[in-house]
Amino acid sequence: MKPVIRLHSRTAVLVDENIDTDRIIPARFLTTTERNGLGKLCFHDWRYQPDGSDNPAFPLNQPQARGCAILVAGRNFGCGSSREHAPWALLDYGIHAVLCSEIADIFRNNALKNGLLAIMVSEAEHRWLLEHPGIELSIDVRDEYIALPDGGRIAFQLEPFARHCLLNGVDQLGYLLQHADAITTYEKSLEKAA
Amino acid sequence: MTAKTLFEKIWETHVVAAETEATPAILYVDLHLVHEVTSPQAFSELRERGLKLRRPDRMLATLDHSTPTLPAAANGERPYANDEAKAQVAQLETNCREFGIELHGWDSADRGIVHVIGPELGATQPGMTIVCGDSHTSTHGAFGALAFGIGTTEVGHVMATQCLLQRKAKTLAIHVDGKLPDGVGAKDLILHIIGSIGVDGGTGHVIEYRGAAIEALSMDERMTVCNMSIEAGARAGLIAPDDVTFDWLKGRPHAPSGAAWDEAVMHWRALRTDDGAGFDREVRINAAEVKPTVTYGTHPGMAIAMDAPVPAARNVQERRALDYMRSEAGKPMQGTPVDVVFVGSCTNSRLSDLREAASVLNGRHVASGVRMLVVPGSEAVRRDAEREGLHHVFTNAGAEWRVPGCSMCIAMNGDLAQPGQLVVSTSNRNFEGRQGKGARTVLASPATAAASAIAGRIADPREYLTQEQAA
């Protein structure tokens, strides 16, 4: 994984609460055996009209939302399934951070493992961000704050290990593999107990 | 000795390396369940890195999500929704062969939905840690196992190391006191619970369901309750194992036998929350208040008794949800015209669910214009149901009796509803488009699904059960 240290972008806003993984990528596209190229399917049934053209009512289709890498979404974003296709699709679509007052557990975990910054902010800050679409933000992963255009800051906290992995591009599987001896010892203790 | 919760007991016996401020715990996984949708990219990664599976003997695989539920043609061709689905299934077959994993594929007498066959085979056991690239892994918590869904990256972690990096979750006790009224079941109860605590009511927590009403549930019903823990946002759901659990597991192929069985049961009996152990949060539910419950919106927290008025929208999203569902505030869901009825999914596709639906359908007919699909959760369920003649009850009533799989729960195998159609479904998610683009899903129990199929409208199953008793 490439290190993720800083992210600078305007925000796009989806005010809806409980945006579930089926909305992020509908289940019928999960027959893929690849993880790349899913961006065109991201928010598929919301984003396109039945004839395949862009749905003008989908907020991310608005000209001012194009190219925004930071998504501010209504609370409980990413609820539903464990499909990692959801963060894969968002990243490929160009979303590199999701800001929300509450993010579903499995989605958040999957997102951070793929370098997608799933960041929880307080409810008041969340409300403010929802009400101010299109502002320029700068997310600092090292010092855990979001810089606002007026010089203000929103502090956040990532799980320390996830942050360490983001900053250093640490491969978590590699980290686990380093513990092979401890795992073997544990397995031996199981055999003894049996 | 400090008093511990059931969750803490399971957690502590699986820690390979303890959690620190800087690093999560390394948690050992006893059983890793695999299906075709969330595994291919993990196998590819393993290959790219030249890694082997650490413990293929702790893995169990099945085909369920992308598989057709219509039987194969005479030439053996299966009616896959598309070539991609077919290729995905073939890829899992190849992966399992190459890596030496027990696969319950097309030729297995035990194939079925991953969360139905794990318990059926006795692979799911109390005190275990169980993971799968699937959020409804929470189902296995019904046996007092710590079971949760993981993403594909983590599927790769478990394949290569049999371990996961995990922070300890918080605990939430849901006490269900009293007794469920007649004609009201586990599905009504869990919908009622999610309706009460909300779709994010369990976020960051492992739920332990406790109390007299929980202890009174059968294993099938306990699985229905734990299955939908994820719909309340919880990491996992747990029910302490007891004699109901042990009786159910005894003699199953992967369960211990002989002296090992006795020893296992002795050990399992200790898997209870100690008196005086604290939970981070506690909620109380009165079982006597639960009625036949359905959803009226586009997430499982939008659930109410079917005869209660649909609440007015409190914000834009709820407005949108009501519009999508064409649910009217102030009117009950009962009586809403139905197009499709689906009985199946890892929530409600076990034998007792099929019996429940059949007992309502018996001797009656599905309303004209309504399509009803009954999809058993596994080949074993299918065999048992056919032995009892349940398939005749369904087909005589005009319902379709299908081959096991996820089917219309996720609608990625070609079984789906048309835009605008209203589906009364025994599955677990009523998200927009979950059962087909534009399809409207109402979650319900098997009894409610069957009653609604007969009436052609959302109907209270108790009406049919009373008629039965009167007859």
Ligand code: SF4
């Ligand atoms: S039946 Fe539905 S919820 Fe269960 S595993 Fe299959 S798709 Fe997932």
